[in-house]
Amino acid sequence: MEYFLQQLINGLTLGAIYGLIAIGYTMVYGIIGMINFAHGEIYMLGAFISLIAYLAATTIGGGGVAVGLMVALLATMLFTALWGWAVERVAYRPLRGAPRLAPLISAIGMSIVLQNFAQLSQGARVKPLPPVFRGGFTLLEGETFSVHLSYLQIVIVALTVTLMAVFTFVIARTALGRAQRATEQDMKMAALLGVDVDKTISTTFVMGAALAAVAGFMVTLYYGVIDFYIGFLAGIKAFTAAVLGGIGSLPGAMLGGLLIGLIEAFWSGYFSIEYKDVAAFSILVLVLLFRPTGLLGRPEVEKI
Amino acid sequence: MAAAGSRMDLRRALADALVGGFVAAALAFPMLGFRLEDSSTGLSLGLRMGWVAAAAAVVFAGRLALTLLAGTRRPRSGPLERLGERFAGTRHWAGWAMIGLAAVLPFLPFADRNLVDKATMVLIYVMLGWGLNIVVGLAGLLDLGFVAFYAVGAYSYAILSETFGLSFWVCLPLAGLFAAGFGLALGFPVLRLRGDYLAIVTLGFGEIIRVILQNWVDVTNGPNGISGIDRPTLFGLSFSAMAPEGQPTFADFFGIDYSAEHRVTFLYFIILAMALLTNLFTLRIRRLPVGRAWEALREDEIACRSLGLNPTTVKLSAFATGAMFAGFAGSFFATRQGFISPESFTFIESAVILAIVVLGGMGSQIGVVLAALLLVGLPEWFRELQQYRMLAFGGAMVLIMLWRPSGLLASRSPTISLGAAK
Structure with missing residues (x-):
């Protein structure tokens, strides 16, 4: 029971991180129907930038841990969002209206570029950050095993929930969100009705990148080690999460992320750590078999 | 003014x-x-x-x-457009010229062992590209995990030859069959999914295969890989310096001095023949009902269904056929390297193969050759720049796509159409 609760907590934390990345995939897919393969790398850049910003704020700037974390969070969101914008501007926008596979290949190329850029500029070695955020509660004191809930896990989940609420509000209630939904439904019609389609799509990328940046920031704090390769697997899993939840659906992405996180935590807790990735993908295949549009996806209407 | x-x-x-x-x-x-x-x-x-x-x-x-x-800059009609048009007229001639060049390559004065080796590598990718072209180019199915079948082929040859001592020529068809079987097993549940769902499931499947290869140590020897894989023989003549007793080597049989280059050249010709067979198969099957069905399905799935084609079976056949060729290429890769490990079958390989198909212009056989030369051949020459090689590789993928969104030689026209093609 204690063990179960611990895995549940770990799974939820991991799931929150996947969910944040998955939102970027699902929004971009919803609006221009492309798999933004470089999104995982954007998250990786976010992790690097947050580490650098934290170190810069605490060592060069001389701030404390709290100041360092705030600076790191804001700087990461800002710079990573800029990266997301730049990638869209350089590699995807010129390909609008091109054959469907062209942006995908361009995205894969961009992902290779970003990965190697990070490797070349920051070195291939794993970057360790000593834990800056200690402490937590002990929820249950078992005989052999006690359940821990660290402050960091609370922060991660709380931050994720807050961001989710903000973004749901933005999509549902603001002019920007309306423009995004209009572009998603019919790009040409939206343009005719005065929506600046290019700007809306750019904003979508910026928003997705900012959320991925937060995920990168949290993962740096949570695991304390990052390298240039973390983006690939996290990206695949987050995309899996987006598909699982129903691609194009914001709550779906979050739900999918949580599910993937929980599956991974329980699988590695009860079965084998080596095969946890296999478990996540197998669940995806199973879900798609019975609900081809994902858990919360709308069924596609076939037009002739 | x-x-x-x-x-x-x-x-x-x-x-x-x-x-x-x-x-x-x-x-x-x-x-x-x-x-x-x-x-x-x-x-x-x-x-x-x-x-x-x-x-x-x-x-x-x-x-x-x-x-x-x-x-x-003048708009449109760049040199490649003209090249494409010229190729369209003289494609036959150009194809034969390329085959001729490939056939005499090892005997050209400037061809050393190194060059033949690199050409072999390029040809593996050409073959993989042609195999994937059946899935992506003809049937229009986006497969991001093609390398899984390549891995299945490579490992089935390595394991079969290690445990049962079977020769390369016996294992080659078996490896193809195994890969095709995996293709069927994977395709059966997922091919009902539409476009991008298929992409992510195949990508996941590629990762699953790699994870299994890495962790199923009893069978695959895990991350250490399998080494000492048998080399192919020419009708029982081996290409090693010393043959096992009772069997003549290639050099003995023909009464020539032993040279390591013989084997390199032999391997080159095997993969050349295999790649050309893949090409011939593709060109021929496009005229058979099943090939027509693939292309028709790519163009319009709803129309196909209305005309009584079962999309799942048609897709499944394309998927399995592509997987089979990947299996062939995989077992050749195993025998050429003599050593395989999960490292060789990462996602990046799938991405490279897909990039070759898309950059070449989907459905274009010669385009695949050009793209393979560009993406695999060229970086091989810059191995010294190891660090910057992958950076440049990714950059090149983006730039080529921006420059020619529909591929180097775009020819995605159906083999046959009613009236004037659109």
Whole structure:
């Protein structure tokens, strides 16, 4: 029971991180129907930038841990969002209206570029950050095993929930969100009705990148080690999460992320750590078999 | 007037380039401006703001040059368009010329062992590209996990030859069958899914295969891989310096001196023959009902269904056929390397193969050859630049796609159509 609760907590934390990345995939897919393969790398850049910003704020700037974390969070969101914008501007926008596979290949190329850029500029070695955020509660004191809930896990989940609420509000209630939904439904019609389609799509990328940046920031704090390769697997899993939840659906992405996180935590807790990735993908295949549009996806209407 | 106009253009170009430079500086600031340094006391930061300035300057200059050049460039009808048109007329001739060149390549005066080796590598990718072309180009199914079947082929040969001592020529068809079987097993549940769902499931499947290869140590020897894989023989003649007793080697049989180059050349011809068979198969099957069905399905799934084609069976056949060729190529890869490990079957391989197909222009057989030369052959020559090779590789993928979104030689026209093609 204690063990179960611990895995549940770990799974939820991991799931929150996947969910944040998955939102970027699902929004971009919803609006221009492309798999933004470089999104995982954007998250990786976010992790690097947050580490650098934290170190810069605490060592060069001389701030404390709290100041360092705030600076790191804001700087990461800002710079990573800029990266997301730049990638869209350089590699995807010129390909609008091109054959469907062209942006995908361009995205894969961009992902290779970003990965190697990070490797070349920051070195291939794993970057360790000593834990800056200690402490937590002990929820249950078992005989052999006690359940821990660290402050960091609370922060991660709380931050994720807050961001989710903000973004749901933005999509549902603001002019920007309306423009995004209009572009998603019919790009040409939206343009005719005065929506600046290019700007809306750019904003979508910026928003997705900012959320991925937060995920990168949290993962740096949570695991304390990052390298240039973390983006690939996290990206695949987050995309899996987006598909699982129903691609194009914001709550779906979050739900999918949580599910993937929980599956991974329980699988590695009860079965084998080596095969946890296999478990996540197998669940995806199973879900798609019975609900081809994902858990919360709308069924596609076939037009002739 | 013209002078004023050009001055305006220049000013606009300068402003544009300046913005580009600023953005580049902002992008480079965290990643290039600081350097993470590990030391015994923990992580620290180093400064190198010069790099930021350099990045900004490069982007500024590049952007300026691009905008200024863009004004003078003629639109459309680039050299490749003309090349494509010419190829369309003389495709037969060009194809035969390429085959002829490939056939005599090892005997050309400048061809050393190194070159033949690299050509073999390129040909493996050509074959993989042609195999994937059946799935992506003909049937229009996006497969991001093609390398899984390549891995299945390679491992089935390695394991079969290790445990049962079967020769390459016996294992080759078996490896193809196994890969096709995996294709069927995977395809059966997932091919009902539409486009991008299929992509992510195949990608996941590729990863699953790699994870299994890495962890199922009893069978695959895990991350250490399998080494000492048997080399192929020519009708029982081996290409080693010393044959096992009672069997003549190639050099003995023909009464020539032993040379390691014989084997390299032999391997080259095997893969050339295999690749050409793949090509022949593709060209022929496009005229059979099943090939027609693949292309029809790619063009319009709903129309196909209305005409009584079962999309799942048609897709499944394309998927399994592509997988079979990947299996063949995989077992050749195993026998050529003599050593395989899960390292060789990462996602990046799938991405490279898919890039070859898409860059070549989907459905174009010669395009695949050109793209394989460009993406695999060219980087092989720059191995010394190891570090920057992958950076340039990714950059090239983006640039080629931006430059020619529908591929180098775009020819995605159905083999046959009613009336004038659209």
